[in-house]
Amino acid sequence: xxxxxxxxxxxxxxxxxxxxxxxxxxxxxxxxxxxxxxxxxxxxxxxxxxxxxxxxxxxxxxxxxxxxxxxxxxxxxxxxxxxxxxxxxxxxxxxxxxxxxxxxxxxxxxxxxxxxxxxxxxxxxxxxxxxxxxxxxxx
Amino acid sequence: xxxxxxxxxxxxxxxxxxxxxxxxxxxxxxxxxxxxxxxxxxxxxxxxxxxxxxxxxxxxxxxxxxxxxxxxxxxxxxxxxxxxxxxxxxxxxxxxxxxxxxxxxxxxxxxxxxxxxxxxxxxxxxxxxxxxxxxxxxx
Amino acid sequence: xxxxxxxxxxxxxxxxxxxxxxxxxxxxxxxxxxxxxxxxxxxxxxxxxxxxxxxxxxxxxxxxxxxxxxxxxxxxxxxxxxxxxxxxxxxxxxxxxxxxxxxxxxxxxxxxxxxxxxxxxxxxxxxxxxxxxxxxxxx
Amino acid sequence: xxxxxxxxxxxxxxxxxxxxxxxxxxxxxxxxxxxxxxxxxxxxxxxxxxxxxxxxxxxxxxxxxxxxxxxxxxxxxxxxxxxxxxxxxxxxxxxxxxxxxxxxxxxxxxxxxxxxxxxxxxxxxxxxxxxxxxxxxxx
Numbered sequence: 001x002x003x004x005x006x007x008x009x010x011x012x013x014x015x016x017x018x019x020x021x022x023x024x025x026x027x028x029x030x031x032x033x034x035x036x037x038x039x040x041x042x043x044x045x046x047x048x049x050x051x052x053x054x055x056x057x058x059x060x061x062x063x064x065x066x067x068x069x070x071x072x073x074x075x076x077x078x079x080x081x082x083x084x085x086x087x088x089x090x091x092x093x094x095x096x097x098x099x100x101x102x103x104x105x106x107x108x109x110x111x112x113x114x115x116x117x118x119x120x121x122x123x124x125x126x127x128x129x130x131x132x133x134x135x136x137x138x139x
Numbered sequence: 140x141x142x143x144x145x146x147x148x149x150x151x152x153x154x155x156x157x158x159x160x161x162x163x164x165x166x167x168x169x170x171x172x173x174x175x176x177x178x179x180x181x182x183x184x185x186x187x188x189x190x191x192x193x194x195x196x197x198x199x200x201x202x203x204x205x206x207x208x209x210x211x212x213x214x215x216x217x218x219x220x221x222x223x224x225x226x227x228x229x230x231x232x233x234x235x236x237x238x239x240x241x242x243x244x245x246x247x248x249x250x251x252x253x254x255x256x257x258x259x260x261x262x263x264x265x266x267x268x269x270x271x272x273x274x275x276x277x278x
Numbered sequence: 279x280x281x282x283x284x285x286x287x288x289x290x291x292x293x294x295x296x297x298x299x300x301x302x303x304x305x306x307x308x309x310x311x312x313x314x315x316x317x318x319x320x321x322x323x324x325x326x327x328x329x330x331x332x333x334x335x336x337x338x339x340x341x342x343x344x345x346x347x348x349x350x351x352x353x354x355x356x357x358x359x360x361x362x363x364x365x366x367x368x369x370x371x372x373x374x375x376x377x378x379x380x381x382x383x384x385x386x387x388x389x390x391x392x393x394x395x396x397x398x399x400x401x402x403x404x405x406x407x408x409x410x411x412x413x414x415x416x417x
Numbered sequence: 418x419x420x421x422x423x424x425x426x427x428x429x430x431x432x433x434x435x436x437x438x439x440x441x442x443x444x445x446x447x448x449x450x451x452x453x454x455x456x457x458x459x460x461x462x463x464x465x466x467x468x469x470x471x472x473x474x475x476x477x478x479x480x481x482x483x484x485x486x487x488x489x490x491x492x493x494x495x496x497x498x499x500x501x502x503x504x505x506x507x508x509x510x511x512x513x514x515x516x517x518x519x520x521x522x523x524x525x526x527x528x529x530x531x532x533x534x535x536x537x538x539x540x541x542x543x544x545x546x547x548x549x550x551x552x553x554x555x556x
Binding site for chain 4: 017063
Binding site: 008010011012026027030031034043044045069070 | 286288289290304305308309312321322323347348
């Protein structure tokens with residue numbers, strides 16, 4: 001499964017180079033995986049309320065071409081990796097079909113006290129939902 | 140009592156006009172009142188742990204002249220108003236003695252559930268500390 | 279004329295109180311006036327390219343009730359004041375019809391060198407467009 | 418050569434997990450390389466005025482342990498790679514000696530029109546300055 005998220009670059013997201021500041025990609029990726037999870041029929045907020053947190057283990061971004069103020073961007077999101085203890089989301093950012101950048105975020109499954117959690121064991125239904133989305137995008 | 144906070148404008152805080160984006164003033168004010176409270180011998184973090192939250196009721200900013208990347212700013216902070224249920228902080232932002240902007244934030248005293256609190260009644264020591272700082276700056 | 283802008287609260291916009299940080303209102307207001315101007319048939323980006331900048335003179339926000347992660351907000355935007363040298367936009371932020379906050383931003387019309395400009399004289403067509411939108415919302 | 422930058426976590430940088438939001442690392446890294454370049458006797462602002470821009474090619478962050486509000490962080494910065502067309506900065510973020518995260522940013526040298534530039538050829542003095550700092554940290 002993949003999802004597609006629309007982002008319009010905000011003025012506050014630009015910097016004095018006249019382009020969208022790179023730190024915003026982390027925020028756009030976050031919005032993209034929020035919508036991915038909503039497309040699965042769940043919600044990031046609900047998952048947190050159920051006691052599963054997804055703090056980041058790592059973030060990687062590659063920038064091919066800058067995004068500009070008022071640009072309409074599309075972010076394609078997919079699960080790149082899933083194990084009982086972690087998940088990776090992959091992202092591609094395009095403007096009118098042209099790739100501007102891509103990246104990934106890796107997350108641990110944790111309790112609200114930020115202790116590692118075996119999601120498959122403690123939240124099998126959520127794990128199955130993610131597993132289904134992960135399997136679906138394999139060729 | 141007044142406190143003085145030093146801020147260096149970050150690149151990410153600039154926008155495509157080549158100036159610091161106005162939304163950052165709210166963040167700089169926040170850092171300034173954090174340091175004001177630390178100068179009082181307490182800390183914002185400790186106050187929250189003690190069960191007193193200070194959500195904003197209002198924010199006001201006036202912009203005289205833009206701040207630029209790498210500018211060294213000084214923010215002067217004082218308590219502008221104090222009652223058992225609310226507090227107002229006043230701010231002046233200067234660069235080399237020249238006023239760039241000024242403003243204020245008004246905060247309610249609340250519980251962590253965001254219910255209004257009478258600070259004087261429920262946390263008399265903290266109220267006395269703030270009252271002392273408020274009195275001190277009166278002429 | 280009024281415009282309505284939809285905002286979904288981003289995770290990055292929350293703070294450790296569990297609510298949307300107040301500094302985001304300035305950014306949401308900005309997106310709202312961007313869409314207001316687009317609804318007029320122009321664009322903020324085009325206006326800048328035409329040599330008219332709109333730096334802020336002041337910002338005011340009142341907060342009635344907090345916005346939370348994933349909340350769907352609607353911002354109603356209108357021109358509150360228009361003179362040849364400045365413009366004020368008024369905003370109301372609602373969630374499911376309930377007012378969470380309101381505010382305004384006042385802007386100067388300037389050149390790209392941030393020098394004051396008489397918009398009516400130097401860009402009469404744009405001024406007339408704004409004037410039309412301003413008149414329209416008067417009772 | 419290495420530089421050390423002090424950061425205090427701002428309230429606005431926290432999220433509803435109660436930790437500093439990961440997007441801030443990109444901004445802290447930026448402040449750290451700004452100070453690295455200042456420690457070299459130059460400045461990022463001056464370099465831009467001289468017609469050399471450093472847009473990002475990539476950003477990588479690894480998160481070991483969360484940073485919290487009011488935490489005093491130290492960022493160690495060094496040049497990880499230097500060629501005539503690009504530079505990489507490496508960062509380590511610590512709190513009281515404990516590693517919270519690390520990462521790098523890779524930058525192209527470009528003109529203000531964002532066209533690739535051979536820095537060694539067009540700005541030999543700046544290149545030599547960076548080369549000296551790069552050589553110095555080799556064992």
